[in-house]
Every structure is written in structure tokens, then in C-alpha cells.
Amino acid sequence: MGQVIVSLAAMFASLTLFIAGTSLLTTVVAVELGVDGLSTLQVGLVLGCHSVGFVIGSLFATRLVRRVGQVRSFAAFAAVACSASLIHPLFFDGALWAVLRVLVGFCAAGLIMVLESWISGRATHATRGALLGIYQVVFFFAAALGQYLVSLGETDDYPIYTIVAILIVMSLVPLALTRSEAPAPDTADRLRFRQLYALSPSGLLGGIAGGALVAGFSTLAPVYASDIGMSLAEVSRYMAFAVLATMAIQWPIGRLSDHFDRRLTVAAISTIATLAGIAAAVVGAHDLRVLYVATAPLFGLAACLYPISLSMVNDNMDRGDPISASAGLLLAYGVGTCIGPVAGAVFMQGLGPAGLFVFLAGVFAVYSLFVFWRGFTTPSVPVADQSRFVTIVAANTSPAILELDPRHELYMETPHIFDELHAGPAPGVEPAESSTNADRPGV
Template identity: 30%
Template sequence: MGALLKQVSALLLSHGCLLIGNGLFMTLLSLRSNLEGFSTELTGIIMSGYFIGLFFGARYTGYLVDRVGYIRTFSVFASIISMIPLAHMLWTDPVFWFGLRLVSGFAMAGLLMVTESWLNAGVSNQHRGGLLAIYMIVNYLGAGGAQLFLLLQDPSGYQLFVMASICFSFCLVPVALTRTAEPQPDPPEPLKIMPTLRTTPVGFLGAACAGFLSASFNTMGPLFALQVELSAQQISWFMALGICGGLVLQTPIGKLSDRIERRKVIAVVAGLVVLVCTAIALQVEFYLRPELLLASSFLYGSLAFTIYSLAAAHANDWAKPERRMQTAGALMVGYSIGAIAGPLLSSNGISWFGPQGLFGFMAVAAGLLSLFTLGRVSAQHYQRKRAKPQFVPRPGSYYTSGELYRAVQAESQPVAEEAAFDGAAQAPVEASDDAESEPLAKPPE
């Protein structure tokens, strides 16, 4: 494992710099939009442009990788995205800023696709889970630690824009200087959504809910903190604790889902997210204490940012080996839909109901997921035995993970039936209309 980390260290360093720049810039742009006098709804539209670009970038940049290779694609998109923060200072116009967010999202999709495909192509199945865990840590620490840059300068100035541009530019250096040979890209594959949607609707909806919760918090969270009159230092910690909180419960909840049916775990976690969001909204309404709000942000992140990992694991429980990339594409679409809708709807929630409307809308989204999942579990009368792959944490809080961009799924060895189902009900099939699904067991008389 040590030799492997040395081989991919340059790539991980570039990825960390990329996340620091994007994490800083996303929070900064939300605060700066408010300072420039943009309405809450308009800010939500501007911020959603990033996720629209992310979706189309994930869909089409694979053709560029196939044509010119990994390093050249990375260089092109790193150069483009490093110009974006500086371009925002040239002209303060919402239409112009929305266009820049589209370009930024498209470029970020290409950068993440290169990074994650490269990582997966260079690791064996034996070490893939460990490498993805390290990759996840880099995701959370980079995006969360970026929030602390807000302590250095006032968002009303130009300095933070320059810092974000520097981070974006520096991410090109390690990759450009690496002596590790780049892998040969795989031919792009068309996305097919319906087979996965028919087989695992909870997995698809879980990915959509994860996108909604993640994008809402990351884009509208700074605006929420500003409207409840937190200081610049408190806003920085509010966002940092929420994002870094995603690291805490990933493994414990994942191991729990390895032992019992994942849909039940998804329903419980989504229900807990509803309770935390409700508690934050009540704090704003009746008794606001910054220390308690920071603790609640950490608790929110530790729960909400596990939903994507659980949804991805559940979807892959029932994905046939030849459909892994199709499952990844379906999860990409689900996450992207939720991420695009998140800033649009949550910004309206803030506009209509005040700052507590943000967590009110997120509570509704998590509640719908919990109810839908419980409905699927209670309505399912047929069961079949199937060994479950071990849970692998997915960094789906700040960006979409390797599943969302052509990264190869971790081919974990199936857990032994006795260990996977120890004291738990056998995992039920979610749908029976998949033409290639195994025959269902006959229900008891």
C-alpha cells in the first residue's frame, strides 16, 4: 500500500489543492452574491449553474479524455477553472456569473473524472477500498479546511478570489511533474438509467436526496449563517464543521449497513437528518446560540453526508457486474438532479420563510426519502438470498464520487452469508420488472 500511495501521491496532492480552491470559492461566491445585493432566489440560480455544468461535464468530457489523454485533459480544465475566480471580479452581473458557474462545473467534472479514473485504473482490487478511503479523507479535509481561509480576509475584498485562483493553478503542478505513466482511457459509454431505476429505486432516490442535501448546504449554508448574524469566523467554522462531519459516521454506519438491510439504515439515517434539520430551524426561531448551531452543523454533516454512500452501496448490492458502469451513470443522473434542484428550492425556502427555511426544505427532502424507503420495505413481500458487497465510503458530500464520473466500482469480495446477514432479514429485491433479474422466491403459503 505504501508503494501505491507513493505512486499516486502527486495525483492526490493535485486533487487536494483542487478541492481547497473550489471549497473556498463556492462559499465565497455565496457570501459575495449577498454583499453585491443579489436576491436570495437569484443567488440560488447562480449557484445551481455549477451543478448544471457538472452534469454536462460528466456526460461529455469523457470524449476529450479518450481523444487527448488524462494529463492534457487535466491541464486544459485546470487552466480554465483557475481563470474563473478572477473573471468574477471583472464584471458583477448575475447572468455573467451564472455563465461562469456553468463553465466552472463543466471543468470541474473533467478534473474529477481524470483524477478518479486514474486512481481506479492504477490500483488492484485488493487495495482499491483502502485507496478510496484515503481519497475520501482528502475530499472532506480539503473541502472542509478550505472554509478556514475565510478567517484570513474579508469576503468583500478581492484577496480570497485570488487565493482560490492560486489553489486552482497549483493543482496542475504535481500532475504535470509526475513520472507515473498515465493509463489508457476507456472508450466512453452511453448512459442507461432505466435498468437501475427499475431495479433499485431507493438507490436512485437516495442519490438524488444526497445531491439535494449536499448542494443546498454547500451553496446556501453560508447565506443562512450570514442571515442569522454569525460572524465571519463563525460562518467559516459553521461550514467547516458541517463538511468535515461527513467523515465521522461513514464507517460505523457503513458497517451497520453490511449487517442489516441497507434500506432500513437509509430510512433511519434520513429520519435522523429530519430531526437535526428541525432542531436547527427551531434554534433559529426561538433560541439561537452560535455554539449550539455549530454543534448542530457538525451533527448534520455526519448524518446527511452518509446517505450517498449508503445509496451507492445499496444500488451495487443488486447491480450485475456487467452493469456497474450503468449503475454509476444512473447514480450520476440522480445526484445531479438533486444537486441542481437543491440551491433553487432552498433559496426560495430562505426567501419565503427566513433562514430557517433552508433546513426546513432539507428536512422535507430527507423525510420524503425516509417515507419512500419505508414504503418500499413494507410493501416488499418477496425475498431472495444474495451476498452483499462490503460497504465502501463514497465522498459524495462535496462533489460526486468516482461513481459519478467513469470511475470503476470497487470490486469488493462478497461478505459471507453468515456475516452479512447475521441477525438480520435477508435483503429484498426492490423491483421485479428487470428482465435480467434472478427469479424471485415463491412466497410462503
């Protein structure tokens, strides 16, 4: 185990530098757009372009990586992302910045895919879970580090964008100097949205809602904080707190979802988050203590929706590779990330800064009501039959990291079982009475 971690130290170092750089850039761009005269809707549209670029990159960047190799494609993506970050302070133009956000998002998808496929390619049966845990810690640490760096310079000055460029381009160094062999990236098969909905309507909509909530908060919260009078250093501390609170909340929520009815759990946490959003909308601008206390469950529980939704989908999978379901839900999450910044900006433009939390509370409330309704109209999966909860960061990640999901192990070890299930019983053999969830409607 130790040798595997040491061999991947360069990958984790590259991941830390890159996530810190892009996290810093997102907050800096959000604050600068908010104070430079653009309407809130325009700000949301520009910020949402990063998600659009990321989704496009996750769908098409694999072709470039396969054509020219891991290290060369990583270098190309890093060069473009570095250049795009340095163009920001040269020309302030909303349309140009929107294009730059698409470019950075596309390159981010390619860079993350290379790093994650490298990490997952070295995983074994014994190390898969540990590597996924290390990945989560590194990701959250890097994101929080990027937020703390926001206070190092003014958002309208060149030095802060130079720091972003340095972090992004330096992420190339550990990977370029590693002696380990680069694995070829796999093209992940995805279940279609209608297939995911048939498995679990609550899971599919939870994935979309999770993307909208996480992207809406992470892109617009700096704008909100700046609008209510926070200094740049205070914005930095607030965003870093939100990231660290999310990391702290993931594990206990996962444990709860494993020991109680999963739909009841997700409905309960959505209700709690709704109340937190209302508190932040009403009092947050006037009392920072309330804002911080409300942010922890609000953003933390939003980040829990994707892994819980993924668990609900897996609860109802009786056959097939769970990675295809994970990849499909990750795409649904990506669709949500494109919606969140724009929808949140619409609420902020109509209701003022507090509109962000009204939007977040509204999404949680609608999803909670939907899950409660599903709970009354369809039977639940027994707790004993639920799949294991696995914490997976969906923000700025690619299907490559899904290979570390321990639920993939059964398929990897006994794929013939799934092939037989797909093929059906042999001719002349009566199918055995099943104890699976095949006849139960998706949760």
C-alpha cells in the same frame, strides 16, 4: 502498496489543491451573493449553475481528454477555472457569475475525471480498497481546508479570489511534473434511470435526494450563516465543522447498514436527520450550540444517502458490471445537485434563513416516508445477502473513481460469468433453480 501510494503522491497533492480551491470559491461566492442585494432565489439559481456545469462536464469532458491527452486537457481545464475565478471580483453581475459557475463546474468535472482516472488506473486487486480510503480522507481534508481559508480575506476583495486561482493553478504542477504514465480514461456505461428504478426505487430516489440535500446545504449554508449574523471567520469554522462531521459519520453508518436491514437503516437515519433539521430551523439562529449539534447529523447523514443508495442498488444486481449501476446513480445524484440549491433558495425566500433547514428536513421526511412505505409493500433483501457498503464521496466526483469500488472486483476477475448470465442457459439445458434476487421487486 507503499510504492503505489508514493507513485500517486502527485495526484493526491493535485487533488488536495484543487478541492481546496473550489471549496473555498463556492463558500466565498455564496457569501458574497447573499450580501450584495440579490434575492435568495437568484442566489440559488447562480449557485446551482456549478452543478449544471459539473453534470455537463461529466458527460462530455471525456471527449476532450481522449483527443488531446490527460496533461494537456488538465492544463486547459485549470487555466479556464483559474481565469473564471479571477473574473468574479472584476464584475459583479448575477448573469455573468452564473456563466462563470457553469464554466468552473465544467472544468471541475474534467479536472476531477483526469485525477480520478489516474488514481484508479494504478489500482490493483490488493490496493483498490486502500486507495479508495486514502481518496476519501484527502477529499474531506481538502474540503475542510478550503473552508478554513475563507477567513483569509473579504468576499468582495480581490485577494481571496487570488488565493482560489493560486490553489487551482498550482494543482497543475504536481501532475505536470510526475513521471508516471497517464492512463486513458474509460467511457463509463450507465444504466438508465428506469433500469435503476426497476432494481431499487429506494436507491434511485435516495441518490437524487442525496444530491439535493448535499448541494442544498453546501451552497446555501454559508448564505444562511451570514444572514443570521455570523462573521466570515465564523462561517468558515461552521462550514469546516460540517465537512469534518460528515467524514466522521460515514464509517459508523456504513457499518450499521451492513449489519441491519438497509431500508430500515436509511429510513431511521432519514428520520433522525428530519428531527435535526427541524431543531436547526427552530432554534439554530438563536443558539449556535444547537446549530452545530444539529448540523452534524443533518449534513453527515445527507452525505451517507448516496453510498447507502448505491448499496441498495447493488443488493439487487444479479448480473452485469456494478460500475454501470454506479455511474447511472452518480448521474441521478448530479440531477439532485442541480435541484437542491434552487429548491432550498425558494424555501429561504419564502420563510427566511430558516427555510434552508425546513427544505432539508422536508426532503428527509418525504424520503423516509417513501422508504417506510416500500418496506411495508415489498420484501427486503436478507441481511446475509446484502452487498458490502462502500464509502464513496459523490460530491464533485466522476465515474472514474468508481473503478476503486471493491464490488467491481468480481466482475473484473470473472466477467464470463456475467456474460453467461446475460446470454441465458445453453440450448436444451433447463435453467437451474436460482437463489438470487431476480424475482424479488427492487427495494
